[in-house]
Amino acid sequence: MYKHPKIAIVGGSLTGPTLALLLLRAGFDDLTLYDAAPALATRTGGVMSLENTALDVLATIGIPQREIVTGRSDTIAQITVRNRRPIKTTRIPYPGRFTTWALLHAALRARLPGSVLHLGTRIVGLHESVRGPVVVRADGSSEPADLVVFADGRNSIGRRLLDPGRQTCYSGCVAHRGTSSRPGDPSGDFRRYDLGQGGQFNLAPVPGGQDWIFGLNASPNEFRAWFGVSPGERSYVTDGQIGGSARSRLDQEAVDRLPAAEAHLVVSTRRRAAVAIMDVDPPTSMVWPIGAGYAVLLGDALAPPRPVTARGANAGIEQAAGLVQCLRHGQLGDDLRDWERHCLPDAVATLERGLLISSRLGLGTSHTIPVLDGARR
Numbered sequence: 001m002y003k004h005p006k007i008a009i010v011g012g013s014l015t016g017p018t019l020a021l022l023l024l025r026a027g028f029d030d031l032t033l034y035d036a037a038p039a040l041a042t043r044t045g046g047v048m049s050l051e052n053t054a055l056d057v058l059a060t061i062g063i064p065q066r067e068i069v070t071g072r073s074d075t076i077a078q079i080t081v082r083n084r085r086p087i088k089t090t091r092i093p094y095p096g097r098f099t100t101w102a103l104l105h106a107a108l109r110a111r112l113p114g115s116v117l118h119l120g121t122r123i124v125g126l127h128e129s130v131r132g133p134v135v136v137r138a139d140g141s142s143e144p145a146d147l148v149v150f151a152d153g154r155n156s157i158g159r160r161l162l163d164p165g166r167q168t169c170y171s172g173c174v175a176h177r178g179t180s181s182r183p184g185d186p187s188g189d190f191r192r193y194d195l196g197q198g199g200q201f202n203l204a205p206v207p208g209g210q211d212w213i214f215g216l217n218a219s220p221n222e223f224r225a226w227f228g229v230s231p232g233e234r235s236y237v238t239d240g241q242i243g244g245s246a247r248s249r250l251d252q253e254a255v256d257r258l259p260a261a262e263a264h265l266v267v268s269t270r271r272r273a274a275v276a277i278m279d280v281d282p283p284t285s286m287v288w289p290i291g292a293g294y295a296v297l298l299g300d301a302l303a304p305p306r307p308v309t310a311r312g313a314n315a316g317i318e319q320a321a322g323l324v325q326c327l328r329h330g331q332l333g334d335d336l337r338d339w340e341r342h343c344l345p346d347a348v349a350t351l352e353r354g355l356l357i358s359s360r361l362g363l364g365t366s367h368t369i370p371v372l373d374g375a376r377r
């Protein structure tokens with residue numbers, strides 16, 4: 001039965017398309033990928049670092065580094081700032097390269113056959129039949145599969161259905177983002193500014209300018225004062241949803257905390273976004289038997305690490321590659337369990353690492369989460 005399983009993937013951002021392309025390459029062509037968004041996303045920027053392991057996986061599906069890498073540098077300049085002055089810079093080699101969400105997403109989507117991709121299709125339910133799982137679309141129609149993979153991000157419907165006991169809570173920290181058309185530092189380094197307690201600023205070149213991420217604390221009430229909604233109601237705030245007072249507040253934070261040139265860059269950036277960082281209870285499973293088939297959680301749907309780890313996209317890509325290895329063996333049950341045993345400790349350890357780094361930076365709440373036995377430190 002599992003020689004040619006029917007596979008449904010929910011989520012078409014990074015993890016889902018990577019999995020789909022790996023599956024197609026391995027000969028699994030009874031495949032459907034659903035995304036709730038109606039069209040190819042046009043989000044720009046979104047700088048992110050990808051480790052060599054993830055870059056190697058992408059190379060196997062025909063995505064060369066030259067298509068997605070934003071510059072020649074593979075160095076992080078770690079800059080300590082106190083009283084708005086850089087007091088120390090350490091250059092650290094990064095075991096990977098820098099890209100952006102937009103570049104990677106476009107490269108993945110460009111390679112997906114139209115017959116696989118079902119945009120504008122929100123999955124709202126999962127039923128069990130004798131054969132296996134059945135995904136339910138928002139229009140009420142449904143589709144059976146042998147394997148359903150939820151790669152639908154941190155607010156995953158899959159996680160809520162399969163693992164309803166796991167709580168999501170606001171971390172107390174917001175990643176403000178912006179893309180400036182000003183040319184970046186000629187070195188092309190990814191610059192990470194340690195601002196002391198309660199803040200971090202990242203700056204990196206992207207095609208056509210520079211992308212910055214300004215991590216700041218905000219209580220739920222402060223978040224509401226900035227953006228007019230609670231973090232639970234709207235965790236991703238787009239440019240059009242950022243009002244004048246939120247812009248002025250961020251400008252003031254930049255002037256108060258950043259060196260003059262970086263503050264000026266923030267103040268002069270028109271195009272902005274903000275992400276309320278949400279924590280999800282650590283997973284204890286990533287595979288669920290459903291009838292004679294299975295459902296699986298991958299990427300941020302499984303466990304969204306805090307951005308300070310720079311691991312979320314990396315983890316999703318690595319997990320997708322591991323899942324395809326399992327399917328190649330043709331024995332879903334045992335192999336999926338082995339894959340789960342391999343992946344789960346890493347996923348949990350990454351969540352924990354996010355809390356530790358955040359706590360060192362004074363970002364967000366610092367509650368601790370339980371660690372599975374054998375989790376990698």
Ligand SMILES: Cc1cc2nc3c(=O)[nH]c(=O)nc-3n(C[C@H](O)[C@H](O)[C@H](O)COP(=O)(O)OP(=O)(O)OC[C@H]3O[C@@H](n4cnc5c(N)ncnc54)[C@H](O)[C@@H]3O)c2cc1C
Binds near residue numbers: 049275
């Ligand atoms: C500020 C910031 C910086 C970051 N930096 C890095 C970094 O340097 N390195 C790194 O590795 N990671 C980084 N990350 C994390 C990375 O962006 C995420 O881990 C990654 O985008 C997760 O990809 P995903 O495909 O698993 O989920 P998502 O990108 O969240 O995509 C989920 C997709 O599922 C779709 N969807 C949701 N619900 C449904 C539904 N019910 N039906 C159908 N479709 C649905 C959505 O439309 C979306 O397209 C960063 C994150 C942030 C916020």
